[in-house]
Amino acid sequence: MTIDDVNAMDRSAFIEAFGDLYEHSPWIVAESAERGPFKDRDHLQSAMTHVVETAGEDRQLSLLRAHPELAGKAAMDKTLTDASTAEQASAGLDRMTPAEYEEFHALNAAYRERFDFPFIICVRLTDKPGILRAMRERLQNDRETEFRTALDEVSKIVGIRLEEIMS
Structure with missing residues (x-):
């Protein structure tokens, strides 16, 4: 899958493709879907990381507990x-x-x-x-x-x- 393939995805395809990246926490991917288009894989991961970093401690703790x-x-x-x-x-x-x-x-x-x-x-x-x-x-x-x-x-x-x- 190329970054062009990723950028061509609609929201549901994006969530389907990446929803399992974070253990039982597809909300991160769902919130990242709106942050494209992405320059490359690093940019895509940075967008997802930004969602986690700005999620607040309760949601971050929920993410950790999902592991x-x-x-x-x-x-x-x-x-x-x-x-x-x-x-x-x-x-x-x-x-x-x-x-x-x-x-x-x-x-x-x-x-x-x-x-x-x-x-x-x-x-x-x-x-x-x-x-x-x-x-x-x-x-x-x-x-x-x-x-x-x-x-x-x-x-x-x-x-x-x-x-x-x-x-």
Whole structure:
């Protein structure tokens, strides 16, 4: 898909094409549809990022909470989105020892307790040990820092998903 294809889409086709970029949050794509025409893929992503950045804390928190826990219940129940399933598998989170699963579970619980949203990281840019290290380190952050970090990670995830759609 080229940027010309994107710019030729009507609103419903745009939402259909990109509505799954953000986990269970198609409102971001819907609000971005009006911001074209887009110069290139980076401009398209910037428009979507701007929607998130200006959405206000309640909607941003809703976006963060829409993400599944890594190696969590949704992964075990096979109820992740197709994109999340592939992303978690790319980092080996679908092939864990009982000890690794237990550590992920404990860190996920501690993180959610501390920040009130799931741990979010672009798993395609790291591996299992890197994810565990980041979870331990980021548990030391204050909420404001971690909120911003989580939103930045969402942007990285969306960038990779968008690149896949448009390549």
